[in-house]
Amino acid sequence: MMAYFDGLLEARRQGLVSEHVHLGLFDTDSGQTLASAQEAMSLHHLHHLAVTAGAFVVDVGCGFGGSLRLLDGRLDGLHLTGVNVDPRQIEVARGGVWRSAVDWQLCDAAAFSDGRAEWADRILSLEAMFHFPDLAGFFAASRRALRPGGRMVASTILFGAGAEAASVAVICAGFGPWPHPAMSLTGLCDLARAAGLAVGLVEDLAHRCRPGFDWMCPPCPDKLTDNPVIELRRLFEAGTASYPLLVLELQDQAGGKTQK
Numbered sequence: 611m612m613a614y615f616d617g618l619l620e621a622r623r624q625g626l627v628s629e630h631v632h633l634g635l636f637d638t639d640s641g642q643t644l645a646s647a648q649e650a651m652s653l654h655h656l657h658h659l660a661v662t663a664g665a666f667v668v669d670v671g672c673g674f675g676g677s678l679r680l681l682d683g684r685l686d687g688l689h690l691t692g693v694n695v696d697p698r699q700i701e702v703a704r705g706g707v708w709r710s711a712v713d714w715q716l717c718d719a720a721a722f723s724d725g726r727a728e729w730a731d732r733i734l735s736l737e738a739m740f741h742f743p744d745l746a747g748f749f750a751a752s753r754r755a756l757r758p759g760g761r762m763v764a765s766t767i768l769f770g771a772g773a774e775a776a777s778v779a780v781i782c783a784g785f786g787p788w789p790h791p792a793m794s795l796t797g798l799c800d801l802a803r804a805a806g807l808a809v810g811l812v813e814d815l816a817h818r819c820r821p822g823f824d825w826m827c828p829p830c831p832d833k834l835t836d837n838p839v840i841e842l843r844r845l846f847e848a849g850t851a852s853y854p855l856l857v858l859e860l861q862d863q864a865g866g867k868t869q870k
């Protein structure tokens with residue numbers, strides 16, 4: 611189980627961290643806290659997801675449920691599903707009051723639509739795919755889950771070809787499981803397309819994540835450290851790690867997008 615969540619779970623229970631577990635999205639103006647940048651990152655994903663009232667929405671790798679909670683507060687009649695492999699996170703996420711119907715699924719990302727087809731309007735996966743062992747299975751499950759006119763927004767962290775291997779090793783050990791450190795953007799998009807999902811938009815948000823490291827760790831010393839946050843910061847600052855957000859839509863058999 612993801613060891614880096616041990617401390618985060620306790621910090622969340624004490625109210626010391628927000629209900630978003632990701633790097634945050636910063637504007638050029640200063641004055642943003644990490645918590646407000648994290649909300650901005652979730653809202654940015656939700657903007658691309660374009661959810662409407664009454665929709666069936668799935669968040670795969672839902673963490674403490676922060677993005678689902680934002681939707682819950684904004685739209686009526688939603689049917690929400692939070693997917694996670696970690697029962698401790700689901701226990702935290704389900705706490706408090708939810709206005710919408712929420713289904714919590716304890717399973718791998720590739721299994722969230724087993725036995726079901728065409729039941730979801732929108733699928734979100736925010737900064738979680740780097741953990742998934744079976745990415746092809748995850749895209750296939752998403753393709754199966756989506757109704758005609760459905761849409762998916764998924765983001766992750768990728769290492770570039772020039773990323774320092776020793777830093778990558780520290781990051782993968784500290785933030786593991788990270789089963790596919792050599793995955794490229796092309797490889798990721800190919801897997802999505804092979805599952806029948808059209809890649810509508812790709813946005814690299816890495817430069818807007820960088821200010822968040824000031825909240826999370828000291829500046830990078832010249833020498834390699836054993837701290838995964840510092841080594842991730844090193845790669846973001848060197849431009850050898852990216853943070854792609856993908857907007858994916860159903861592809862019909864002719865290769866075009868399905869009609870709404």
Ligand SMILES: C[S@@+](CC[C@H](N)C(=O)[O-])C[C@H]1O[C@@H](n2cnc3c(N)ncnc32)[C@H](O)[C@@H]1O
Pocket residue numbers: 612629630631632670671672673674675676677693694695696699717718719720735736737738741742743
């Ligand atoms: C960096 S956190 C992001 C959490 C959440 N999306 C957010 O924005 O706050 C990565 C999440 O992916 C989940 N995860 C890891 N491996 C998974 C898997 N195989 N299937 C589903 N979720 C997984 C983790 O438990 C964690 O909740």
